[in-house]
Amino acid sequence: MPNLKILTSPDWEDYELLDSGDHLKLEKYGPYLFVRPEPQAVWQPTFEDIHWQSAHARFQPSREESGGSWKYIKPMNKSWEMRYKSLRFLAQTTAGRHFGVFPEQAAHWDWISERIKSAKRTIRVLNLFGYTGLASLAAAEAGANITHVDASKKAVAWARHNQSLSKLEDRPIRWIIEDALKFTQREARRQSLYDGLILDPPKFGRGPKGEVWEFFKFFPQLMQACHQVLAPNPLFIVITSYAVRASALTLYYLLHDITKSFGGNLEAGELALVERSQGRQISTAIFARWWDNSYTS
Numbered sequence: 127m128p129n130l131k132i133l134t135s136p137d138w139e140d141y142e143l144l145d146s147g148d149h150l151k152l153e154k155y156g157p158y159l160f161v162r163p164e165p166q167a168v169w170q171p172t173f174e175d176i177h178w179q180s181a182h183a184r185f186q187p188s189r190e191e192s193g194g195s196w197k198y199i200k201p202m203n204k205s206w207e208m209r210y211k212s213l214r215f216l217a218q219t220t221a222g223r224h225f226g227v228f229p230e231q232a233a234h235w236d237w238i239s240e241r242i243k244s245a246k247r248t249i250r251v252l253n254l255f256g257y258t259g260l261a262s263l264a265a266a267e268a269g270a271n272i273t274h275v276d277a278s279k280k281a282v283a284w285a286r287h288n289q290s291l292s293k294l295e296d297r298p299i300r301w302i303i304e305d306a307l308k309f310t311q312r313e314a315r316r317q318s319l320y321d322g323l324i325l326d327p328p329k330f331g332r333g334p335k336g337e338v339w340e341f342f343k344f345f346p347q348l349m350q351a352c353h354q355v356l357a358p359n360p361l362f363i364v365i366t367s368y369a370v371r372a373s374a375l376t377l378y379y380l381l382h383d384i385t386k387s388f389g390g391n392l393e394a395g396e397l398a399l400v401e402r403s404q405g406r407q408i409s410t411a412i413f414a415r416w417w418d419n420s421y422t423s
């Protein structure tokens with residue numbers, strides 16, 4: 127039976143979900159406050175209007191899915207530095223209404239770091255759809271060799287900048303701008319094997335040569351390729367997914383298919399942000415993860 131879980135990330139100092147309600151959320155990223163749409167916040171906000179009005183910027187959605195623009199209310203810098211434990215990174219408002227960091231993923235960064243440190247051997251990690259590199263940097267900080275793959279030149283440049291802000295320039299990280307599926311299939315042909323896999327496949331995406339990524343169409347093929355690049359005694363696999371009409375159970379069973387021969391532990395569930403105002407949890411993504419539990423302390 128799947129063991130479904132809600133994971134939260136309680137160790138942030140530079141991020142906070144302050145309040146939510148009326149289909150909005152009020153969040154603090156570093157020194158700034160933002161109001162963004164949150165369709166799941168169907169309840170009443172707790173804080174007075176004056177708190178909501180103190181935001182530096184609000185994201186105003188347009189009619190198309192995920193379209194819209196930022197409305198700046200108070201003066202603020204275009205980009206600013208944030209930190210999570212020993213990681214340092216750049217945050218900025220983006221057209222996609224995000225900031226270059228998904229704070230709920232800190233639960234995974236800590237878990238990946240623990241897995242790598244407890245293995246006490248050199249671990250090769252493949253991070254697919256790696257975005258601004260925070261999972262790669264958490265794994266590198268824990269001592270692993272990383273191959274980071276993303277289709278976007280801009281995202282990889284941002285990730286490399288985060289590497290130097292985090293003072294991890296001396297860590298072995300290969301930065302690769304490629305289509306995730308093509309790259310993994312090529313690694314399988316070369317018998318280039320990995321002990322850890324991190325995947326954050328979007329619903330839709332494009333490779334650098336216009337390769338189309340569609341979650342439901344290509345994810346099974348990607349998982350097959352991932353199976354072929356697993357080392358004989360792999361350490362961990364973590365899959366996260368946003369905005370797909372799928373339950374964590376879908377990820378659980380896909381991951382079960384490729385890990386059943388290894389034994390170990392498998393769990394799935396949701397990543398959630400916890401409000402300061404009332405402790406209500408907002409689910410932001412689904413995940414599934416597998417690990418070799420012979421190293422668990």
Ligand SMILES: C[S@@+](CC[C@H](N)C(=O)[O-])C[C@H]1O[C@@H](n2cnc3c(N)ncnc32)[C@H](O)[C@@H]1O
Pocket residue numbers: 226227228231254255256257258260261275276277278281304305306307326327328330331332333334337338339368
């Ligand atoms: C959901 S974001 C990843 C979020 C990130 N892992 C995090 O935790 O902050 C999706 C990333 O996938 C990349 N992407 C989209 N299509 C791709 C493809 N076909 N191959 C490789 N990367 C792709 C995008 O450039 C983007 O950086």
